[in-house]
Amino acid sequence: MIRVLLADDQTLVRAAFAMLVESASDMEVVAQAGTGLEAVGLARTHRPDIVVMDIRMPELDGIEATRLIAADGELAGVKVLVLTTYDTDEHVAEALRAGASGFLVKDTRPAELLAAIRTVSAGDALLSPGPTARLISRVLRGPELPFRGAPGGPDCLSDRERQVLGLVARGLNNTEIAETLGLSPLTAKTHVSRIMGKLGARDRAQLVIAAYESGLAVPAGGAADGS
Template sequence: MIRVLLADDQTLVRAAFAMLVESAPGMAVVGQAGTGREAVELARSARADLVVMDVRMPDVDGIEATRLIAADEDLAGVKVLVLTTYDTDENIVEALRAGASGFLVKDTRPAELLDAIRTVAAGEALLSPGPTARLIERFLRTPAAPVAGGPECLSEREREVLALVARGLNNTEVADVLGLSPLTAKTHVSRIMGKLGARDRAQLVIVAYESGLVRPGSM
């Protein structure tokens, strides 16, 4: 069961998302927050697995709330799926840097939201790799390293895997490209995350671009 917390300052939006999530098998809404600060508090008290987080909220915005969740050791397993009004919102890059695992635009189809929740909760792949990569290419201009290390600490094979992850490939696709088994690809990704101190694949994408391992336009 995926325990979902909904954070949005619009009551009707939260109610609509709640109805959708509750209708899906294997999911439950464990709380609703109207501000970023409330989202952080409820993430802890409601023992959420995933927070669907709006960017623009009063008190503490979604980016800062995401940063607070990512920095809290007690919330280490909590994933954040950020919502934005437009897929060109530069705040999304800052949200990814802050620790978000992916993003969605608010006008996404209901089935896509549910798939996104499952994907991000599982930690298998960065959500919407194409739009995410375009955002990174457009807005990643000022270095702000989100992880402790860099690609120089990786082996040649691990650098190849990281480059493919940054292009939006999941473990199975990485395995196909490199002629590996999916389990081996998954092991490489886990090892890379450990070496770089990254909490999820979203941070791997950021560090790959910021280090120059993957360059804008190379998709």
């Protein structure tokens, strides 16, 4: 079962999300929070697999709550899926900096939300394909990178691993990577796991950032730095 903590300051929204999550045979709601501060406390109490986190909440906003959860060593296995009404560069960039593993807007379809929870729970990054390149590019121009990775960066990767990392940055899952490179899904998964280990990445969201930071992935319409 995927254990889910819901954090949203609107009671009716939380109730609707709870009904949706509980309707899935592989998920359960372990707790609900109405503020960011409450979300952090409940995350420490229940150790959910996924926190579905609203951004705008009282006491502590979802970005700061995400940052506290990501920085807590005892919550290393807890992943945050940011869900908000505001689909803006600033919010996605801040969510990534804070340590979120995924980002969705609230008008997403119910089936897509459940799929997103499963995706993030499986260790995959969930970033909307359209704005991803623009968002990462903006983050990398900011004063604080969300992930700096291993000192050697992608230079420590084999040619095949660099290929895989580039495909991860395009949003491909393990099955799609396997089909693209003519590998078995298990081999693709093994490559991704090894890349994460070499780069010291927590999840695939950080691999996406590493790919853009290193120039293996280039924002649409742009070029890698120094090229």
